[in-house]
Amino acid sequence: xxxxxxxxxxxxxxxxxxxxxxxxxxxxxxxxxxxxxxxxxxxxxxxxxxxxxxxxxxxxxxxxxxxxxxxxxxxxxxxxxxxx
Amino acid sequence: xxxxxxxxxxxxxxxxxxxxxxxxxxxxxxxxxxxxxxxxxxxxxxxxxxxxxxxxxxxxxxxxxxxxxxxxxxxxxxxxxxxxxxxxxxxxxxxxxxxxxxxxxxxxxxxxxxxxxxxxxxxxxxxxxxxxxxxxxxxxxxxxxxxxxxxxxxxxxxxxxxxxxxxxxxxxxxxxxxxxxxxxxxxxxxxxxxxxxxxxxxxxxxxxxxxxxxxxxxxxxx
Numbered sequence: 001x002x003x004x005x006x007x008x009x010x011x012x013x014x015x016x017x018x019x020x021x022x023x024x025x026x027x028x029x030x031x032x033x034x035x036x037x038x039x040x041x042x043x044x045x046x047x048x049x050x051x052x053x054x055x056x057x058x059x060x061x062x063x064x065x066x067x068x069x070x071x072x073x074x075x076x077x078x079x080x081x082x083x084x
Numbered sequence: 085x086x087x088x089x090x091x092x093x094x095x096x097x098x099x100x101x102x103x104x105x106x107x108x109x110x111x112x113x114x115x116x117x118x119x120x121x122x123x124x125x126x127x128x129x130x131x132x133x134x135x136x137x138x139x140x141x142x143x144x145x146x147x148x149x150x151x152x153x154x155x156x157x158x159x160x161x162x163x164x165x166x167x168x169x170x171x172x173x174x175x176x177x178x179x180x181x182x183x184x185x186x187x188x189x190x191x192x193x194x195x196x197x198x199x200x201x202x203x204x205x206x207x208x209x210x211x212x213x214x215x216x217x218x219x220x221x222x223x224x225x226x227x228x229x230x231x232x233x234x235x236x237x238x239x240x241x242x243x244x245x246x247x248x249x250x251x252x253x254x255x256x257x258x259x260x261x262x263x264x265x266x267x268x269x270x271x272x273x274x275x276x277x278x279x280x281x282x283x284x285x286x287x288x289x290x291x292x293x294x295x296x297x298x299x300x301x302x303x304x305x306x
Contacts (some may be wrong), residue, residue, distance in 0.1 A: 013231060016258065018189045044212075070143055070179065072186040073233055
């Protein structure tokens with residue numbers, strides 16, 4: 001089976017996000033009120049072959065742990081969807 | 085006999101020749117090591133130089149850590165070999181797990197390229213043995229991601245075990261604990277963001293990098 005994987009890499013809670021703070025500062029300068037907690041992440045998408053959805057998820061989780069995230073500062077959310 | 089220092093070259097490294105020049109200027113031999121070769125030869129010490137290995141894609145050091153040369157360098161470090169990662173090299177060493185923590189984007193999101201004053205915190209390492217505690221060294225930094233970040237637990241461990249070697253006098257990038265350079269538990273692997281190889285000649289404005297690289301050469305000779 002082929003699956004579409006969508007990985008969102010985020011800075012872990014409590015880790016300072018200089019990009020997020022800079023964007024947040026800009027929002028009020030542009031006149032947008034009440035915007036807070038801006039966090040910037042990365043979105044990584046790919047397709048993969050796998051026996052089933054559970055196995056696909058496991059592979060992507062391993063890929064995140066070993067490569068796509070730096071566990072010291074980042075974590076990831078994974079979405080797996082089957083491709084018709 | 086003078087020791088031979090291997091300087092790793094990744095696609096995107098850009099400080100390898102500076103490192104080679106500085107090492108030769110201090111009387112040791114230096115050879116370049118291509119990252120795709122697992123064979124690092126009979127080197128006595130290894131420098132992972134600055135630059136943008138693999139374009140810093142994904143994260144600085146994230147792809148470089150899987151190079152065949154890195155496997156050999158991890159092995160070399162585990163056998164007690166002297167390894168220094170400068171700037172991008174420091175980032176590679178954290179990614180490969182030889183040093184704890186990570187280097188985040190600078191607070192203020194500015195690429196910083198300027199001389200800074202560093203304070204020697206510990207002389208018990210392969211990079212600082214020829215300095216004195218409290219020495220102030222004027223050495224350039226040149227980075228966008230030099231903001232040292234780690235857990236409170238790791239920071240305490242670094243502090244309690246005298247593993248913070250160099251701190252910034254005026255923290256330029258937001259680094260926790262003003263950290264500019266640290267070492268591993270066995271003190272033979274060092275990472276630092278400042279560039280000692282760019283402060284080894286009067287024409288460059290400072291020779292404060294010399295005692296650091298001399299310490300390193302001496303450790304490689306041991």
